[in-house]
Amino acid sequence: MKTLIFLLVSLSFFTSIPLYAQSYKNKGKRASLVEVKKVKFFNIAEKTNTIGRLVAINPTIISSKINEEILKIHFKIGDNVKKNDELFKLNSKNIVRNIKRISAELKYEQQTLDLLKKQLSLRTSKSLNAINLRNQNIITQDNLDNVNILLLQNQQQIAQRKYNIRKLKIGLDENKDNLSFSKIKSPVNGNIITIEAQIGAVTNKGEVLASIVGNGSNEIETDLRSDLASKVTIGSNVEIFHNNSSYSGKVRGIVNLENIRTGTRKLRISLNEILPKNLNTSGTRFSLYIPVGESKLRLLIPKDALVPRGKQQVVYIFVNGMAKQNFIQTGVSVGNKIEILKGLNEGQLVIVKGNENLRPNQAIKIKRNKKK
Secondary structure (H helix, E strand, O other), X not given: OHHHHHHXXXXXXXXXXXXXXXXXXXXXXXXXXXXXXXXXEEEEEEEEEEEEEEEEOOOEEEEOOOOEEEEEEOOOOOOEEOOOOEEEEEOOHHHHXXXXXXXXXXXXXXXXXXXXXXXXXXXXXXXXXXXXXXXXXXXXXXXXXXXXXXXXXXHHHHHHHHHHHHHHHHHHHHHHHHHHHOEEEOOOOEEEEEEOOOOOOEEOOOOEEEEEEEOOOEEEEEEEEHHHHOOOOOOOEEEEEEOOEEEEEEEEEEOOOOEOOOOEEEEEEEEOOOOOOOOOOOOOEEXXXXXXXXXXXXXXXXXXXXXXXXXXXXXXXXXXXXXXXXXXXXXXXXXXEEEEEEOOOOOOEEEEEOOOOOOOXXXXXXXXXXXX
């Protein structure tokens, strides 16, 4: 009986070995999904990495146009404001009083002018009658002259009232402007970088109250070694990074003066786009990749394709459904790409995702992006 049981167990064991081997073989053939990029030549210059900071260019100065007490300050340094937002409120009581007083004087002068015009009509008629009487020798010349003198006086009074009305209207318009100036508004969309006013202080006409950096009125400043700065071309494209976000800009200018202490020169980089509000603040630091020297063809791959293998540099390429391991030699770093000096050819498909746990000659399949 024991012999029979032993034979049955042995038979079961030997029968299961081929099945297990077949299962393992099939499992090994299962292809891993990967993403690939073509190895390409790019006409670019070598780039140097440096740190730059955001600086304001031509900030908008907010000043007072009247002499009045500051009643309210609606924003603080660092706040973002929109065009026509009220920044400061000044005392307007005296201005309102002036407007009421001038309006009353203007009304009085207009009423007086109307009466003088009626008087002028009567005196003009009286003068014509006096001329007729003088022609008939009924009155003397002195009587006629007295009538004409009164007529001239009346005309002079009318001229004076017209002058007074014009002057009062100018004063009224000025005070109406001053009333609008009592609410100081932002002329631009931007960020407040300084406030030089205090509630309760009396501001004078022309006194600076605040300054605002308008959106898009920033650029990046960096210090670069003089030997590198001399190789930078004005107008060349600059890659700009902050954390995981990237932006673009151009070299606007290079200061032609070396800092003797540090051996550097300043570069000014204009932005091609408006930064997000959280970054649009003077002093924000950015990582910059600035082209240095002349452009030349360089064979580049994404840095994601690199797989650490100790001191050696390795990438995997897609060849007939398999992952082939290539040892490479790298050159300069260009943003999120790196130059390949040896080990790859243009047009090869290098694996950039799914390469972390690959083995040489492992079956792989290219992941296709679904079309929306």
